[in-house]
Amino acid sequence: MKGSRKDISWFLLHIMCNFTNISASWPPISNSRVQLFGLFDKAENASEITEFTLHSRAMFKAAILLSQQYNITIEGYFITWQMSSTDGNTMVALGDTCRTISSFDIFGIIGPVFSQEAHQIADFANLSGIPVVSYSATDFVLSDRNSYPTFYRTSPSDNTLALALATLFIRYNWTSCIIIYQNDAYGIGGTKILSETFLKYNIEITNLIVFDIVTLSIQGNLKSFLSNSASRIVILWSVLTYIEQILRSALQADVLGPRFTWILTSSISLDSFDRIYHSKLIGILTVEPVPGSIVDAPINTTLLNAAYQVWKQYDPDSFPVTTRVNPYALFAFDATWALIQALQGFCSSIKSSSSSCLSYNGPSFCFDRRLVYSNSLLNTMNLLHFLGVSGLIQFDMNVTDRSNGSYYYVQNVQHTSDHISFTPVLKYDTSNGWKTYPKTQVTIWPGNSLNPSTGRAMLAGVTLRIGVIESIPFTIVTNVVDSSGQNVTKLTGYVPDLLEYLHNRIGFVADVQLVPSSLSYSGLVEAVANGDYDIAVGDITVTSARRELAAFSNSISDNSMRILMRKTATVPVDLLSYLKPFSPNLWLLVLGAMVFASVILCIFERKDNEALQNRSIISSAAMSLWFAFGTLVGYGADFHAQTAAGRLVSVGLYMLSLVLVASYTANLASDLTILKTKDLIDGIDDMKNGKIPFNRIGIRVGTAGEDYYLREISSGNRNFYSLKSRQEMYDALLAGIIDASFMDSGTAEYVTNNIYCNLTLIGEDFDKSAFGIVTPKQWLYAKDLDVNILSLRETGILDSLKKKWFEAKLCPTANEPSTALGLESLSGLFLTFVIICVMSLGVFVWYNRDTVQNYLPNMLARKILLPRTETYIVNFSINNQTSTLSSPPRSQIHM
Numbered sequence: 001m002k003g004s005r006k007d008i009s010w011f012l013l014h015i016m017c018n019f020t021n022i023s024a025s026w027p028p029i030s031n032s033r034v035q036l037f038g039l040f041d042k043a044e045n046a047s048e049i050t051e052f053t054l055h056s057r058a059m060f061k062a063a064i065l066l067s068q069q070y071n072i073t074i075e076g077y078f079i080t081w082q083m084s085s086t087d088g089n090t091m092v093a094l095g096d097t098c099r100t101i102s103s104f105d106i107f108g109i110i111g112p113v114f115s116q117e118a119h120q121i122a123d124f125a126n127l128s129g130i131p132v133v134s135y136s137a138t139d140f141v142l143s144d145r146n147s148y149p150t151f152y153r154t155s156p157s158d159n160t161l162a163l164a165l166a167t168l169f170i171r172y173n174w175t176s177c178i179i180i181y182q183n184d185a186y187g188i189g190g191t192k193i194l195s196e197t198f199l200k201y202n203i204e205i206t207n208l209i210v211f212d213i214v215t216l217s218i219q220g221n222l223k224s225f226l227s228n229s230a231s232r233i234v235i236l237w238s239v240l241t242y243i244e245q246i247l248r249s250a251l252q253a254d255v256l257g258p259r260f261t262w263i264l265t266s267s268i269s270l271d272s273f274d275r276i277y278h279s280k281l282i283g284i285l286t287v288e289p290v291p292g293s294i295v296d297a298p299i300n301t302t303l304l305n306a307a308y309q310v311w312k313q314y315d316p317d318s319f320p321v322t323t324r325v326n327p328y329a330l331f332a333f334d335a336t337w338a339l340i341q342a343l344q345g346f347c348s349s350i351k352s353s354s355s356s357c358l359s360y361n362g363p364s365f366c367f368d369r370r371l372v373y374s375n376s377l378l379n380t381m382n383l384l385h386f387l388g389v390s391g392l393i394q395f396d397m398n399v400t401d402r403s404n405g406s407y408y409y410v411q412n413v414q415h416t417s418d419h420i421s422f423t424p425v426l427k428y429d430t431s432n433g434w435k436t437y438p439k440t441q442v443t444i445w446p447g448n449s450l451n452p453s454t455g456r457a458m459l460a461g462v463t464l465r466i467g468v469i470e471s472i473p474f475t476i477v478t479n480v481v482d483s484s485g486q487n488v489t490k491l492t493g494y495v496p497d498l499l500e501y502l503h504n505r506i507g508f509v510a511d512v513q514l515v516p517s518s519l520s521y522s523g524l525v526e527a528v529a530n531g532d533y534d535i536a537v538g539d540i541t542v543t544s545a546r547r548e549l550a551a552f553s554n555s556i557s558d559n560s561m562r563i564l565m566r567k568t569a570t571v572p573v574d575l576l577s578y579l580k581p582f583s584p585n586l587w588l589l590v591l592g593a594m595v596f597a598s599v600i601l602c603i604f605e606r607k608d609n610e611a612l613q614n615r616s617i618i619s620s621a622a623m624s625l626w627f628a629f630g631t632l633v634g635y636g637a638d639f640h641a642q643t644a645a646g647r648l649v650s651v652g653l654y655m656l657s658l659v660l661v662a663s664y665t666a667n668l669a670s671d672l673t674i675l676k677t678k679d680l681i682d683g684i685d686d687m688k689n690g691k692i693p694f695n696r697i698g699i700r701v702g703t704a705g706e707d708y709y710l711r712e713i714s715s716g717n718r719n720f721y722s723l724k725s726r727q728e729m730y731d732a733l734l735a736g737i738i739d740a741s742f743m744d745s746g747t748a749e750y751v752t753n754n755i756y757c758n759l760t761l762i763g764e765d766f767d768k769s770a771f772g773i774v775t776p777k778q779w780l781y782a783k784d785l786d787v788n789i790l791s792l793r794e795t796g797i798l799d800s801l802k803k804k805w806f807e808a809k810l811c812p813t814a815n816e817p818s819t820a821l822g823l824e825s826l827s828g829l830f831l832t833f834v835i836i837c838v839m840s841l842g843v844f845v846w847y848n849r850d851t852v853q854n855y856l857p858n859m860l861a862r863k864i865l866l867p868r869t870e871t872y873i874v875n876f877s878i879n880n881q882t883s884t885l886s887s888p889p890r891s892q893i894h895m
């Protein structure tokens with residue numbers, strides 16, 4: 001080694017001046033051919049920072065002194081140290097390092113503290129070929145072995161922390177967060193890796209807020225950032241130094257407990273906070289790296305006790321009496337111990353070769369020097385494997401982080417006796433995830449609550465201006481005189497009941513306002529979008545146009561549309577309705593077939609059939625016709641075909657009968673059913689087909705019905721009769737100005753069942769949709785509202801409300817169309833029967849014209865017509881063939 005020593009005394013003096021107050025009792029730095037260089041934080045005034053710095057320095061020195069105690073020598077030399085302090089200024093750190101390396105035989109660097117320094121020092125160390133082992137730099141970029149071939153670290157990297165945080169979010173079902181970060185390598189790198197990790201786990205980062213470490217202030221308005229975010233979890237990614245300051249800003253802006261849950265990356269002393277703030281600080285969480293002993297992972301206790309012994313021996317004042325040793329001090333010890341182990345192992349492997357393992361080449365100037373056996377030393381580092389005081393120490397050739405031994409715990413601000421302090425509540429290691437910390441019972445959440453934060457903006461305590469729109473039975477407005485004689489407006493109905501349930505469940509402060517009747521539904525949605533109301537509740541259909549203006553909650557009620565019409569008057573009497581089942585042509589055909597069958601039957605049978613023999617041609621034709629008719633309607637005649645040809649004709653008639661009777665019966669039944677429900681239109685399809693003139697369809701402007709009409713019926717043409725209000729619609733319908741209108745099914749059923757019994761609903765419902773509560777877009781509390789609406793639905797409360805308000809029925813049921821057939825619908829049939837009877841009477845009279853002429857005056861005089869009639873009925877019987885045949889032809893009555 002060719003280094004000049006002329007500035008040693010100056011440097012020693014420099015160090016002594018800097019640290020005499022801190023390290024007075026440690027043995028003076030003795031010069032050696034083997035030295036390690038420690039880069040530590042400046043000891044600031046704040047007690048935790050001092051603790052962090054003091055403990056790290058002490059353990060660094062303890063490790064080196066311990067190596068001396070253990071008689072660990074490198075080529076016969078004990079290892080000693082050089083130290084410097086940094087404050088985050090990379091150039092100062094680099095200058096110090098350069099100066100030290102130029103002057104001393106440095107074979108490894110412990111530190112630096114800050115990530116942004118670590119980048120520079122690691123680059124520089126690669127030049128000299130000496131390993132750098134940091135005990136507190138966490139930036140994930142430093143994990144890249146290719147960029148930082150000589151860098152190692154014993155503190156867990158931000159990769160691991162991000163993963164631990166994501167797991168914590170999943171544990172508590174949090175889905176979003178706000179990040180406040182300091183604008184340096186640590187903060188920016190941390191935010192980057194956190195964003196990447198959270199993206200993988202579907203955790204949304206709603207805001208990124210910068211804490212400027214130069215001006216020491218939050219950029220922008222902390223209060224408005226946080227209050228306007230839908231998330232209530234704040235991750236503060238900042239080093240110890242700035243945490244108190246940021247917390248004080250948060251207190252000022254009142255964005256701590258109980259509304260917000262803060263997660264810090266480090267715990268601080270809370271003693272400096274005034275007592276009045278304690279309630280707001282309770283529930284703060286920290287996620288901090290810890291040594292293995294805290295999470296029951298194996299550590300080398302022998303080594304740890306030996307190190308503490310050394311510390312106590314040289315600097316009993318700084319040794320913590322009751323509190324723990326700062327975890328970073330253990331990381332610093334392991335960093336130093338790892339270097340000592342590596343040096344020892346590497347030099348014993350180099351021994352065989354001719355030159356010393358400690359040789360440097362090049363001039364003494366730091367940037368020109370390089371360790372000759374650098375690669376060998378780094379390989380030894382990569383293969384290192386021992387149980388340190390913070391857990392297993394093992395490195396990897398591909399990443400600079402330790403491959404095992406990254407542990408965290410969550411601390412929680414709780415009340416202990418009369419002050420507040422951090423209490424560990426959860427512990428983490430990469431293989432097991434988060435587990436409860438053995439010695440703690442509970443986690444206290446902001447607001448001194450035992451229930452975990454939901455992580456999102458909650459409506460509890462928030463005042464809401466709620467717009468409700470009059471619409472029976474959703475919102476029924478009545479004026480009542482209260483006990484003090486005041487005329488007050490009272491709201492009842494589905495919506496006020498729903499609001500009451502929501503209010504009880506969520507705890508918001510409801511300021512319910514009845515919107516002016518001039519405002520249409522779409523206008524109300526606009527009013528919410530403009531901020532006139534916070535939310536609007538009612539039978540407000542979710543439509544695409546409205547959704548563009550504002551947001552909607554989950555559905556509070558299903559909806560569809562119905563057609564509303566006047567009840568139709570009595571069914572018009574149609575005498576021929578019983579003929580409807582068959583078309584006139586078919587009737588003619590049936591008649592033709594019957595006549596034809598009777599003619600050929602008469603021809604075939606006249607000779608052989610007794611029933612047709614010996615008669616006049618007209619008589620036998622009539623008998624044939626009688627036979628054909630009887631067979632066709634399925635009842636048969638009182639005689640049968642005798643010839644084969646005649647029977648064949650009968651077969652034909654039977655077949656006709658089989659089908660015709662069945663078809664007639666079926667068609668008649670369905671025709672009579674349709675007849676009962678005969679309306680102007682049957683449903684929305686008839687309306688689309690124009691069965692009602694468009695100007696007789698009434699549509700309320702600014703309703704979902706208007707949208708539907710324009711979209712589905714008139715293709716955008718406003719040719720309907722436009723209405724302003726429901727009342728106007730009812731009046732116009734009843735007055736016959738319009739024939740039909742659209743209405744939401746729930747209200748429509750209620751109105752037709754209870755108020756306007758003369759109105760009725762036609763056809764199936766259509767255009768299914770849902771009613772939702774209108775909220776502003778990206779409303780903070782949207783999730784809270786939705787969760788509660790869903791739980792009302794799941795617990796059946798929405799259904800019971802529906803029952804309560806929609807199942808009422810005041811209209812008399814008699815007005816319902818009955819299912820029985822009316823007299824009118826079959827009147828024609830009976831008329832036909834009467835006509836036939838009259839005709840038969842005519843025929844009877846014709847045949848008995850002589851008797852009638854003789855006896856009618858007598859009969860009228862004596863009013864005894866009946867016995868004669870009976871006589872004729874007896875004679876009428878054709879069963880007594882012989883009697884009939886032997887009777888005079890006049891007495892035969894046919895058809």
Ligand SMILES: *[C@@H]1O[C@H](CO)[C@@H](O)[C@H](O)[C@H]1NC(C)=O
Pocket residue numbers: 044045046
């Ligand atoms: C530390 O203490 C000194 C004097 O006691 C004071 O001047 C300085 O501002 C303090 N520094 C911090 C960061 O509080």
Ligand SMILES: *[C@@H]1O[C@H](CO)[C@@H](O)[C@H](O)[C@H]1NC(C)=O
Pocket residue numbers: 069070071
């Ligand atoms: C180290 O060497 C000294 C003197 O050579 C000896 O007294 C001491 O016991 C040795 N310590 C160990 C741990 O071997």
Ligand SMILES: *[C@@H]1O[C@H](CO)[C@@H](O)[C@H](O)[C@H]1NC(C)=O
Pocket residue numbers: 123126127146147148149
């Ligand atoms: C590290 O140093 C080696 C040897 O000087 C050099 O080849 C390599 O490019 C350096 N790597 C980086 C990332 O600077």
Ligand SMILES: *[C@@H]1O[C@H](CO)[C@@H](O)[C@H](O)[C@H]1NC(C)=O
Pocket residue numbers: 171172173452
């Ligand atoms: C998280 O959600 C699951 C499933 O929904 C539930 O079982 C669990 O209780 C929730 N945990 C917390 C802390 O709310």
Ligand SMILES: *[C@@H]1O[C@H](CO)[C@@H](O)[C@H](O)[C@H]1NC(C)=O
Pocket residue numbers: 300301302303387
């Ligand atoms: C602890 O460290 C000491 C000193 O290096 C070593 O002798 C001992 O074997 C270690 N113990 C374990 C359990 O690794």
Ligand SMILES: *[C@@H]1O[C@H](CO)[C@@H](O)[C@H](O)[C@H]1NC(C)=O
Pocket residue numbers: 396397398
């Ligand atoms: C390191 O990376 C190389 C190539 O990327 C791979 O082959 C090797 O197995 C890795 N080593 C370890 C210990 O993961």
Ligand SMILES: *[C@@H]1O[C@H](CO)[C@@H](O)[C@H](O)[C@H]1NC(C)=O
Pocket residue numbers: 298392403404405
């Ligand atoms: C880390 O160490 C623990 C305990 O020694 C061991 O069970 C685990 O497998 C190790 N994990 C890895 C990734 O080496």
Ligand SMILES: *[C@@H]1O[C@H](CO)[C@@H](O)[C@H](O)[C@H]1NC(C)=O
Pocket residue numbers: 479480481487488
């Ligand atoms: C209350 O006032 C309204 C108008 O504001 C009026 O229509 C109603 O009749 C009044 N009711 C009573 C009971 O005085």
Ligand SMILES: *[C@@H]1O[C@H](CO)[C@@H](O)[C@H](O)[C@H]1NC(C)=O
Pocket residue numbers: 879880882883
């Ligand atoms: C048929 O008429 C004759 C006399 O006309 C009578 O004696 C006989 O009882 C009648 N038969 C039946 C079945 O009515």
